[in-house]
Amino acid sequence: MLHIVNKSATERSTLESCLRMATKGSAVLLIEDAVYAATNGNAAAAKIQAAAADLKIYALGPDLAAWPGACWTESMSWITAVLWIWSQSTATVSLGCNLN
Amino acid sequence: MPMVDIAGKDYEVDEEGYLVDLSQWNEDVAKYMAVEEKVELTDSHWEVVNFLREYYAEYQIAPAVRVLTKAIGKKLGAEKGNNKYLYELFPYGPAKQACKIAGLPKPTGCI
Amino acid sequence: MSDMDEMEDGSGIVKKFMFLNRKAPHGTVYALEGLEVVLITAAFDQDVSMVFTDDGIYQLMKGIDTKGIEVKDFSRTYRALEGYDIEKLYVDQASLDARGLTEDDLIVDVTVLSVDEMANLMAEQDVVISF
Helix, strand or coil: CEEEECCCCCCCCHHHHHHHHCCCCCEEEECHHHHHHHCCCCCCHHHHHHHCCCCEEEEEHHHHHCCCHHHCCHHHCCEEEECCCEECCEECCCCCCCCC | CCEEEECCEEEEECCCCCECCHHHCCHHHHHHHHHHCCCCCCHHHHHHHHHHHHHHHHHCCCCCHHHHHHHHHHHHCCCCCCHHHHHHHCCCCHHHHHHHHCCCCCCCCCC | CHHHHHHHHHHHCCCEEEEEECCCCCCCCHHHHHHHHHHHHHCCCCEEEEEECHHHHHHHECCCCCHHHCCCCHHHHHHHHHHHCCCEEEEEHHHHHHCCCCHHHECCCCEEECHHHHHHHHHCCCEEEEC
């Protein structure tokens, strides 16, 4: 199952709910304001990192780029950035674009 | 939105005639807008137009007239940074007319 | 021109306006619209303070690049506020901490306030508008 979250974890509880419901091996894709949660030092980052043991965590590249990437360090390697997901209306996830 | 033909190319403008896509701006557009506004472009006009484009590139907004006046004074000298000088160049409002010629949106809080 | 006359008559009244920015910049239109309201308020020579708290702090991040998401990067507009005589910018310390950020991560000079200081500042205002 692919879960897509677009709300900031420091404003709403959608990410937390999602992590609670997501079954082992599922993918969670963070887009729009949800990408803030995956930045170093954000109060929600630890929760996602813990969840990354059982889930595959992705974040949308262009949304991450809008967030100045001072945080992207080796310690964030549990997350994979996705360059672009939507091809027309079909949600296909193009995987494996690691951050550099 | 309406389209206008300038030197053989189509440009989209809003209902008040401001260029919609800032990146399409060029000198032909400026000259066309100036004719629309009944402004005859001189070097002094271009100085203000170019100043506005630089301001927009830096801050992503078109300045209110008060802010424009002050900023021009700082950059081009006190003799140009006053309402009299700018209204002589752009009688129907320096922010409004000069912004249009510079291809910028209408200033926020524009009077 | 009666509206103008009324404005002239009321020109001596200066109220303390606080604009509270609480939302991340690009997910909703609140931040951009709020900024427009602030710029308009400035034209009426009012005493304007801007406060950035919660996710609103993300509006002030240095180095934002919005090309990929095709929205306007209005973070640079905060640097124009000085020209509009809006110089009172405040940031909530606890909100910075919760996001692993410091003053150095921000695009403009701000005053960082504790919760108590922020509460006092808010209590002094005539009008508080929240975005």
